[in-house]
Amino acid sequence: MAASNDISITSVPSDVGSVFPGKSRAPDALQAAGLVEKLRALGFNVNVYNALPDGPVGWAESNSEPSGARNEAAAVTVCQAVKSTIATALAATALCDLLPFQLILGGECLVCPAIMSALTHHLPGSRVGLLYVDADCDLTYPHEPGSSGNIASMTFTHLTLRPEALQSMRQFSRPGGAGVVDSSNAVLFGLNSSSPANKRDHLGYLFNNNYRVITSDAVVVDAGARATEALRWLEERVDYILVHLDVDVIDPGLFPLGNIPNYTGIRFPDIMTALRIFLASSKAVGLTIAEVNPDHDPGLLMTRRLVDEVVLGLKDRLQEV
Template identity: 40%
Template sequence: MDQSRKTCVTYVAADCGSIIPGKSRAAAAFKTVDIYRRLVEAGVNVIDIDPSQFPDSDGPAPGPDVLDGEVTYKPSPFVPGNIRNRTGNLELLRRVRKKMTVNFQAEPRAFQLVLGGECCMLPAILSSVKKEYHDSTMGLVYIDADTDLHSPLDDDWMGYFASMTMTQLMARPGAISDESEGTLDPVLAREKLCDSNNTVFFGTNLPHPGNRPKHLAHLNDEHFKVISSEAVANHPEGRANEALEHLEQNKVEAIWVHLDVDSIDPGEFPLANVPNFTGVAFQTMMQALTVLMASTNVVGLSIAEVNPDHDPDLAMTTMLTKEIVSMLARRELGHSF
């Protein structure tokens, strides 16, 4: 991939798909620890894009930072066959799509760094990436303790959109859509963006009860590449190379990396919104992520599940920020990792 050296940063203040509040403050936390200044001082060519310059891209421009306004958690009634806080979740996707469109219009094929929010923003991100890299095969490394394959068709469905991210991306039965609702701006289609050829599940905590046997069986039956949290804990760099090799073998040329920090064990690093005891230490996951980020085929990184309520002095947010800045700085310089 002939990759631009420029980097666009998007802050997503949202926790509208979650079971508890907190993640909507992640965007402010990253700003508080000066990630922008740290990137600039590290030599990263950061592009500050004002969406108001692009009033015709995906609707009217809402202001200098399209995602400054929070799309937050709120108690929502359970509706069988649907998601809680549906309006808020669709609004989040529209805002993310808007910002991604603006970013790519201003700086075609710049590296995209998306901070904050939650994994259910990925349908808007990946559909934008697919459109931008239309001449390449797009893929995903999904670093998450959970498979996120729940859907409204499950008997134990609780209505939380963040738990069905991969259901949406794989266009599985139960995926939701707003295409038939008469809206002039549909944002959520049953578009199959991920399959066994272009997707790697990385750091999945297989024994966790949230990963239902039927979901794991589906991944096995469809021949998905699943690298467990135990495997990552034991061989982080080797498993990251294994993920990249799988995508390379399938001719994936534009790779998006998504990091849910719940893939890091909370015994040492309890930053995630909901803890998941994966056995993967912070530095171990950073070793794996460093290998992934060294690939010139990686076109963007999203970070989700950060809950600053668990990090009152922002020490963990700062640790994560320093690691990400270091990885992007080395990409900028073209250094090998």
């Protein structure tokens, strides 16, 4: 499979499905840290899209009735805009083996189903897989006892379209209407099995349905080996791979850039080692960066470190021309 020197960057400045405001400023912060300029300096052809050109969709107070999800209509509208924008970016080439690499700057993880849906519709007959690098399994659902009702915590529920998924999110599916993810095309990497957010029945769903899970404890021991293992497993089963990086997988005591703290014990260099391994795959077609909150990083020092590592990971994808 030939790689392309084209990169499509899509900004998604949204806070709409979250607990705290701040993530809507992440796309601008990542670009202010020099992301576009550094990629172009390496020789990439970079096109920049904004899924929300009328301005950021910010956090708003909302109750969760009657659907059990806060700000449902606004979140669905954001997802529709993301799917449409990714479809436009993918249409920049008609050749499936020369896809522009998709780099999506969140914003929040709730748009992942829309990205995967755009990819699967653009690549009919191909198998698109997901490396879900996240401390949370995001399997909450509307009206779940104790649920916050925030749609960002339901991302994997909407990726799988299990019965509890919102009806309004079922449009972000495979062409036949099935969820974009099942146990044959996804790996959860860095899951904090000790976190109260990952409830017993959430973990039970993953285990009972044979999902491939690599916990944060395993990543702490040997991030490189676990990343190689995860990638090999997925490459054997799919044609293309989207890497979803939720920065809350990095322990906030060491690198507090994520929106909500999750004490995983994983160091920033460990996740960046894994990310470089994932991006080196010839099957990697995109990376989405989610849950960055620039309010935690007034001088953008952590944001610049993240940008530099992403650029380094993409550097090896450059083809001689």
